[in-house]
Ligand SMILES: CC(C)[C@H](C(=O)O)[C@@H](O)C(=O)O
């Protein structure tokens with residue numbers, strides 16, 4: 216089992232170090248190889264995703280990713296900015312299925328902006344298509360407008376697009392995830408989110424979801440417009456089970472859902488391709504403002520490592536152990552700064568990692 | 576002063592009737608003419624926006640709009656669905672600037688999903704560009720893909736686009752609104768929301784915002800990515816002052832922001848063109864589930880009529896009177912079902928309208 220370890224920028228190195236520590240404490244044999252990515256790679260090699268890093272990621276069974284980005288790279292041309300590394304990895308590894316659980320841990324209910332009764336027990340799964348849509352659609356660029364409101368003036372444009380097989384495969388992923396969750400006690404429902412009252416792309420999205428849904432008679436399917444979904448997540452997030460949507464809407468809704476929990480520092484994510492190869496990273500970013508201070512929360516990354524064990528490395532039992540250890544450190548009252556509240560014990564990034572190892 | 580009154584579908588007729596009642600109680604002379612729109616117009620004339628309705632709207636100084644839509648029209652071809660009426664009005668009247676205040680009324684703090692301290696005193700303004708972006712961008716449709724992940728398969732596509740002058744004019748609207756708010760005690764800040772790390776359209780959007788911002792040295796400008804904006808609205812909505820964004824992102828974020836207040840039945844909106852002609856409508860929809868029951872909240876529509884007086888009809892004093900009357904009925908403890916809580920008095924749509932008239 217080979218793991219490519221890509222810590223990246225900001226707090227990335229600190230939180231990935233703790234996840235690696237946890238992986239090493241298991242009685243499993245991995246080959247782990249570390250490489251630069253994002254701003255760190257740009258500094259060293261002039262590119263956020265150097266060939267050598269991409270090669271390592273492709274050859275590995277899984278990629279453990281920290282975070283990329285820093286304000287100081289904002290002025291670079293877009294192809295050289297740190298976040299291009301993550302877009303490049305998604306594209307070159309074909310990581311089309313992004314899993315973003317939004318879970319509210321019992322002990323952290325108070326951290327949410329939402330009233331406790333709306334958020335306690337939240338356990339929903341957002342599945343975001345990750346290699347299509349307006350993120351990668353060609354053509355795109357700048358040109359002189361020949362029609363529209365101001366012909367003759369400069370305009371910029373992008374193309375939103377989805378093909379039928381792209382929608383089919385993410386639909387299967389969503390229905391199968393709902394089925395697994397149903398077996399574990401969830402409702403067994405997929406909510407497909409689109410904007411079919413305006414967009415052609417969304418109309419095809421909805422049509423294909425309906426078609427594929429016919430193959431999963433044990434799972435309920437409903438549809439919601441994206442503006443309404445943004446509202447329902449605020450109003451009654453627990454009404455969702457599995458939410459599936461395209462790349463652009465998924466970017467917005469998955470972040471909204473994470474923030475609802477109030478503890479985005481706890482939320483892992485997985486991005487999978489058709490061969491069970493995956494990239495695993497925390498849902499939060501590189502947080503340059505707190506980098507190097509040893510206060511970042513490593514739990515989202517540690518839980519991402521657990522997802523990696525389960526999804527890509529076929530080590531479900533080890534994943535369970537990590538997740539149980541994380542629950543246990545929360546029960547012990549250990550908290551990094553982001554989730555600290557009166558009456559709990561504030562710990563550093565390193566101490567939190569050590570505590571998880573101890574609890575394994 | 577000529578007002579086109581377009582009640583539309585669902586609760587539209589009930590809530591617009593109350594707003595008309597309030598307008599008639601003022602000592603002002605309006606010509607008001609009512610026409611069908613949405614599903615109601617489709618039933619009568621076979622089209623959601625008949626020529627006669629469009630003509631009336633174009634000739635009027637302002638349009639007072641209720642709401643359109645009903646599940647029963649979901650199966651119609653998209654050009655015949657009720658919501659095409661609203662898109663058609665925006666397009667044909669050139670209503671490029673949408674004002675969506677998100678205000679939390681003191682008496683209704685408890686209705687929010689958010690903890691009271693996060694939402695009490697909220698008063699932010701979302702300005703959404705309304706005639707450009709992927710909503711109207713050509714080309715769009717279905718075709719056989721010639722590139723991408725699955726060449727040869729059916730795909731659907733849409734075009735996101737913004738021209739420089741389209742962005743310039745909405746930027747001016749945003750900075751001027753921030754200036755007016757600053758004069759009334761707000762911070763004087765515009766937050767421009769885009770996705771410039773991925774989209775060409777967003778990069779032009781941001782560039783033009785920066786350029787126009789140089790003309791407003793009294794107003795601060797900052798930029799936020801749309802995924803982060805969706806999070807910050809949940810985390811700390813009061814940190815915003817004026818948020819300006821494109822049509823697609825604005826659709827999502829303005830609905831999210833409205834729902835945060837917990838009382839979307841209270842929130843008006845205005846959609847303006849370059850000649851101060853405007854369309855005024857509640858931020859909520861046609862709510863077919865409660866239509867005809869006389870329980871809908873007419874206050875968002877009544878407050879939309881106030882915006883109409885201020886923005887299009889140059890009757891700021893009358894607008895102030897309506898807004899004060901709405902505050903007064905809330906203080907009296909009158910509540911429609913959507914904002915009812917223990918200890919207040921539940922009233923019908925009609926009673927609420929009457930109470931506002933009385934409080935004028
Ligand atoms: C960094 C950025 C390109 C990326 C995205 O928009 O997909 C990020 O926001 C995410 O959600 O992983």
Ligand SMILES: CC(C)[C@H](C(=O)O)[C@@H](O)C(=O)O
Nearest residue numbers: 412413442658659661662826
């Ligand atoms: C009905 C629909 C086309 C419309 C939109 O997406 O603009 C609505 O959601 C709105 O925000 O006014």
